[in-house]
Amino acid sequence: MTNHLNLLPYLSIDFALLFEKLLLIIVVVTGSLVVAMYTTYAERRIAGFLQDRRGPNRAGPFGILQPLADGLKLFMKEDIIPTSSSKWLFIMGPGLAMLTAVMTGAVIPWGSALKIGEKVVSLQIADINIGILFIFGVVSMGVYGIMIGGWASNNKFSLLAAIRGASQIISYELAMGLSLIALLMLTGSLSMKTIVEQQMQGGWGGFLGWNIIYQPLGFLLFLICAFAECNRTPFDLPEAENELNFGYHQEYSSMKLGFYLFAEYINMFISSTVMATLFFGGYDIPFVNEANLANHWGPNIVALLGTVCLLIKSFLFLFVFIWVRWTIPRFRYDQLMDLGWKKMIPLALANMVITGAIVLWLNK
Amino acid sequence: MGTTEVIFWFLTAVAVFSALMMVFSKNPVHSVLWLILVFFTISGHYLLMNAQFLFIVNLIVYAGAIMVLFLFVIMLMNMEGDSEPRKNQWMTLAGIISGGTLMLVLVAALKDTGTQRQLVQMKEGQIGLIHHLGMVLFKDYVVPFEISSVLFLSAMVGAVIIGKK
Numbered sequence: 001m002t003n004h005l006n007l008l009p010y011l012s013i014d015f016a017l018l019f020e021k022l023l024l025i026i027v028v029v030t031g032s033l034v035v036a037m038y039t040t041y042a043e044r045r046i047a048g049f050l051q052d053r054r055g056p057n058r059a060g061p062f063g064i065l066q067p068l069a070d071g072l073k074l075f076m077k078e079d080i081i082p083t084s085s086s087k088w089l090f091i092m093g094p095g096l097a098m099l100t101a102v103m104t105g106a107v108i109p110w111g112s113a114l115k116i117g118e119k120v121v122s123l124q125i126a127d128i129n130i131g132i133l134f135i136f137g138v139v140s141m142g143v144y145g146i147m148i149g150g151w152a153s154n155n156k157f158s159l160l161a162a163i164r165g166a167s168q169i170i171s172y173e174l175a176m177g178l179s180l181i182a183l184l185m186l187t188g189s190l191s192m193k194t195i196v197e198q199q200m201q202g203g204w205g206g207f208l209g210w211n212i213i214y215q216p217l218g219f220l221l222f223l224i225c226a227f228a229e230c231n232r233t234p235f236d237l238p239e240a241e242n243e244l245n246f247g248y249h250q251e252y253s254s255m256k257l258g259f260y261l262f263a264e265y266i267n268m269f270i271s272s273t274v275m276a277t278l279f280f281g282g283y284d285i286p287f288v289n290e291a292n293l294a295n296h297w298g299p300n301i302v303a304l305l306g307t308v309c310l311l312i313k314s315f316l317f318l319f320v321f322i323w324v325r326w327t328i329p330r331f332r333y334d335q336l337m338d339l340g341w342k343k344m345i346p347l348a349l350a351n352m353v354i355t356g357a358i359v360l361w362l363n364k
Numbered sequence: 365m366g367t368t369e370v371i372f373w374f375l376t377a378v379a380v381f382s383a384l385m386m387v388f389s390k391n392p393v394h395s396v397l398w399l400i401l402v403f404f405t406i407s408g409h410y411l412l413m414n415a416q417f418l419f420i421v422n423l424i425v426y427a428g429a430i431m432v433l434f435l436f437v438i439m440l441m442n443m444e445g446d447s448e449p450r451k452n453q454w455m456t457l458a459g460i461i462s463g464g465t466l467m468l469v470l471v472a473a474l475k476d477t478g479t480q481r482q483l484v485q486m487k488e489g490q491i492g493l494i495h496h497l498g499m500v501l502f503k504d505y506v507v508p509f510e511i512s513s514v515l516f517l518s519a520m521v522g523a524v525i526i527g528k529k
Contacts (some may be wrong), residue, residue: 128416132422141423166435
């Protein structure tokens with residue numbers, strides 16, 4: 001009995017906080033899954049529009065039930081594990097891809113804060129002071145999903161695709177990091193929340209504070225790297241079907257394949273949100289002073305409006321992702337590496353030096 | 365034991381287990397994957413010591429970049445467990461002796477350190493935070509820092525020269 005009592009003060013878990021964060025995690029993960037689902041629908045509709053055809057329009061009004069039908073189809077299909085594959089790694093591959101895709105949502109500030117009674121609930125799962133580095137860490141883990149899946153399939157096309165994918169992601173990670181260093185020189189903080197709050201301080205209701213105004217080149221480089229990191233056309237070399245059949249997920253079927261395809265769309269959504277957060281003010285509502293508005297309408301409505309605003313910004317980027325896919329043809333592998341190492345990295349370095357010089361000059 | 369100490373011992377157990385699995389795995393790819401798990405658990409320890417920057421850099425550099433290169437090489441060489449040549453028995457013996465000596469030295473060195481009693485250090489101490497680390501690196505130790513960057517540069521130049529041959 002005494003033992004039981006003694007344990008309690010040590011296991012000081014704040015259950016209210018735990019519950020709050022758990023709820024937030026569930027909302028964010030479900031939200032990104034639903035967005036990813038409907039991005040597949042949007043992709044097919046937009047592709048249809050760009051190619052002068054209709055796209056999926058039969059399941060439900062305007063075909064909006066199509067993603068559900070696709071998901072059901074993937075679940076119902078027979079799940080095949082090739083006999084010559086290494087079984088556990090074969091299962092682990094898509095799981096890792098999905099895990100790393102979902103994990104990044106943890107450090108993104110999805111909104112300011114809700115006020116429920118006395119309690120202030122931040123709309124961010126974890127405000128760690130190394131937020132951007134956390135995203136880089138998770139992105140560099142994302143390679144393993146592709147590599148392990150490709151190797152475990154025991155298929156030479158899969159292996160080649162996996163190695164291509166990994167070297168592409170590593171190469172573009174460098175340029176991505178360098179393009180962000182210039183941004184970090186301006187913000188002086190790695191916390192995503194602080195970066196958003198700094199942008200909200202600018203003139204015109206925050207619009208003039210957006211980092212895109214100060215870092216246009218950095219943003220462009222980051223955008224290109226995001227395409228490469230998500231394996232999207234024009235950089236979808238790992239699944240170049242005319243060279244590698246179906247790429248690293250050639251041997252996969254059923255929901256394991258679904259996980260791989262889905263992880264790509266979640267990655268797209270998350271990187272769109274990261275771009276909106278870092279360069280386009282995050283949950284800042286442009287041309288509106290949030291503090292004044294909160295006095296009129298109450299903080300909760302303004303916080304939710306901010307979240308809607310962030311989602312609209314990231315949906316615009318999702319549209320850009322899809323638009324580019326159906327417009328620009330795929331790069332050749334040597335062109336990809338050429339662009340990454342000989343053009344992106346020098347540009348990012350130049351951007352870094354110029355930004356550093358200007359920061360130094362203005363401080364004096 | 366508090367929650368953090370439970371986490372500490374859990375991470376320790378996983379780290380030792382996966383390190384052993386790394387050594388005993390027949391398949392080199394499995395070894396690399398176990399090694400990645402070791403890096404994760406050690407990063408967890410950094411986090412418990414409130415060294416957030418070290419935590420994430422360990423993950424990005426070791427687990428994210430260096431291990432990918434390991435995996436690359438092993439996958440391309442396509443080593444099979446059976447085709448690996450038998451190693452010399454003397455080599456095994458030498459390995460055991462040198463490894464054991466290193467362990468002895470490490471245990472002797474760590475036996476009496478002050479941090480022995482302090483397993484976790486949550487929400488205290490600034491030493492591992494990025495702001496403090498930057499100040500120390502670029503103010504107190506700026507010359508060694510720059511010299512080590514020259515060392516990296518020479519390594520890069522060397523790699524380029526070897527690659528061009």
